[in-house]
Amino acid sequence: MRDLDEKARQAKEKKAALGADIELDDYQTDPVSHDYVENLEELPDADKERMILAGVDTKETDRSGTYVQKDSAVVHSHSKQEGLEVIPIKEALKKHDWIEDYYWNLVSVDTDKYTARAQLDLHDGYVIRALPGSRVIYPVQACLYLEKESFSQNVHNIIIAEEDSELHIITGCATAAHLRRGLHVGISEFYVKKNAKLSFTMIHNWAEEVMVRPRSVGRVEEGGLFLNNYICMKPVKSLQMYPTTHLVGKGAVARFYSLLVGSPGSEMDVGGRIILKEPDTRAEIVSRVITNGGNIIARGDLVGEVPGIKAHLECRGLILNGGTIHAIPELKGMTDGVEMSHEAAVGKIAQEEILYLMSRGLSEDDATATIVRGFLSVDIPGLPAQLKAEIDKAVEQSDKDMM
Numbered sequence: 001m002r003d004l005d006e007k008a009r010q011a012k013e014k015k016a017a018l019g020a021d022i023e024l025d026d027y028q029t030d031p032v033s034h035d036y037v038e039n040l041e042e043l044p045d046a047d048k049e050r051m052i053l054a055g056v057d058t059k060e061t062d063r064s065g066t067y068v069q070k071d072s073a074v075v076h077s078h079s080k081q082e083g084l085e086v087i088p089i090k091e092a093l094k095k096h097d098w099i100e101d102y103y104w105n106l107v108s109v110d111t112d113k114y115t116a117r118a119q120l121d122l123h124d125g126y127v128i129r130a131l132p133g134s135r136v137i138y139p140v141q142a143c144l145y146l147e148k149e150s151f152s153q154n155v156h157n158i159i160i161a162e163e164d165s166e167l168h169i170i171t172g173c174a175t176a177a178h179l180r181r182g183l184h185v186g187i188s189e190f191y192v193k194k195n196a197k198l199s200f201t202m203i204h205n206w207a208e209e210v211m212v213r214p215r216s217v218g219r220v221e222e223g224g225l226f227l228n229n230y231i232c233m234k235p236v237k238s239l240q241m242y243p244t245t246h247l248v249g250k251g252a253v254a255r256f257y258s259l260l261v262g263s264p265g266s267e268m269d270v271g272g273r274i275i276l277k278e279p280d281t282r283a284e285i286v287s288r289v290i291t292n293g294g295n296i297i298a299r300g301d302l303v304g305e306v307p308g309i310k311a312h313l314e315c316r317g318l319i320l321n322g323g324t325i326h327a328i329p330e331l332k333g334m335t336d337g338v339e340m341s342h343e344a345a346v347g348k349i350a351q352e353e354i355l356y357l358m359s360r361g362l363s364e365d366d367a368t369a370t371i372v373r374g375f376l377s378v379d380i381p382g383l384p385a386q387l388k389a390e391i392d393k394a395v396e397q398s399d400k401d402m403m
Contacts (some may be wrong), residue, residue: 022211022238024113027152027183029121032071034147040066040076046177047145053234054172055203056143064138065128070145071153072123083134083165089125089156099127102158106189106217114213118154118187125155125187130165130196139201142171144184146210152183159188161196161224169198173212174205181209190218192226194249199227206236208265214241222249222278230270233261242299244273247281258287259376262294262323271299271328276338279308286314288376291323300342301330307337317346318372 037043040058043051048058051068060066065079065086079086092099109119130136146153161167173184184206192198206212220226226245245254256272274283285300302311317325329342349368357367 022183022213024117024152024183027150028148029123029152029154031123032073032148032151034070034073034075036074037076040068043068043075047147050174050177050205051143051145051172054143054174054205055170055201056141056172056174060141062138063141064136065140067126067128067140067142068145069124069126069143069153069155071148071151074124077126079140081134081136081138083131084136084140084167085127085129085131086140087127087129089127089158090122092127092158099158102160102189102191103156104189106191106219107187107215111215114185115187115215117152118156118185118215121152121154122156123154125157127158127160128167128169129158129160130162130167132162132193133164134162135166136168137166139168139170142169144171144173144186145175146179146182146184146207147176148182149179150181152185154185156187157189158191159198159200160191161193161198163193164195165193166197167199168201170201170203172203172205175207175210179207179210182207183211184213186212186214186216188214188216188243190216190226190228190245192218192220192224192252194221195223196221197225199229201229202231204230204232204236205234206232208235208263209237211237212239212241214243216241216243218243218245218254220245220247220249220252220254223251224249224253226254228254228256228272230256230258230260232268232270233259235263236266236268238267240269242269242271242273244275247274247276247283248278250278251280252278253282255284256286256300258289258298260287260289260296260298262289262291262296264293264323266294267296268294269297269299271297271301273301273303274311275303275305276309276311277305279306281309283309283311284313287316289315289317289325289327290320290372290376291317291325292320293323295324297326297328299328299330301332302340302342303332303334304338304340305334307335310339312340313342315342315344319346319348320372
């Protein structure tokens, strides 16, 4: 019966999703050759400029490792710290038997045609693993870059924080300046072992005609902490993602934070689900959504299966210049003794706020930008200073674009 309920729920979500279906045959998948570079500074200046906007520093300042893939080719992959592994997934599948315990273990190959595409026509992707007891304080950076026009980039990523480890990752997805049209299909599986800590921050810098279909699932064991941050403030044609995390050990914690800006013509269907399966687990989903003419569905789903869990969901939307925001917060308590709450609000900037700031000497544009910046400011506990700085830069750049 539960399987039937799950299939009905998935059918309902698919029907409600924004945007037309993607015809996969419209995109090329033949491998594209790019030279491997030992030093990221050897990359073309135009590529480096685009990567910086997605939080990827080619100087590798305050970074503990790097993975860069252009189209289907891995152009750089290495670790700078003991206790950290950064490996292209195709290489890992050839050399390491242990990867089979994680590959397609959380995400189902038959979820939809995008997961099937990633399995049947895999280009590459990364395995990032913090070994037991290691502390990877400086972020690992990963970049998935689209350069070939009308190309479908199919990747599979596996992230593992072993027992008692700490791992921070910033992953930037970006496109070449000339590119207008493409498809990104990304499978990600997250494993947070006992008493481990993982933060995963995505900053996406797509192009106006790019279609994006990530599919990801996480698993957090006893005492583990998983922070999942998603930032998309640049134009994108269609984005559809709904990551799910299972809290399977006592005291496990997951927090999802997202900052979204919908540009004219863009369609975003973004959300997240956290399933609390053990006592004393905690979950939080927080989203800040601005439409500047785009259409956005902001979802959140918290499922409490046992007594003694706590979970909260918060979605706030701001309509600047047309467009739509559809907030869908969901709570599902399956037993006595759960503590779950949500709040959602969609509105516009109050004129009195703008007038007040103008009375303090700001222009109308500066007053609006100040309010937007404050709206997008979300305190994300547990992030290292380097990642907080990258998020602040993304928000600042978004202010300039919107104004």
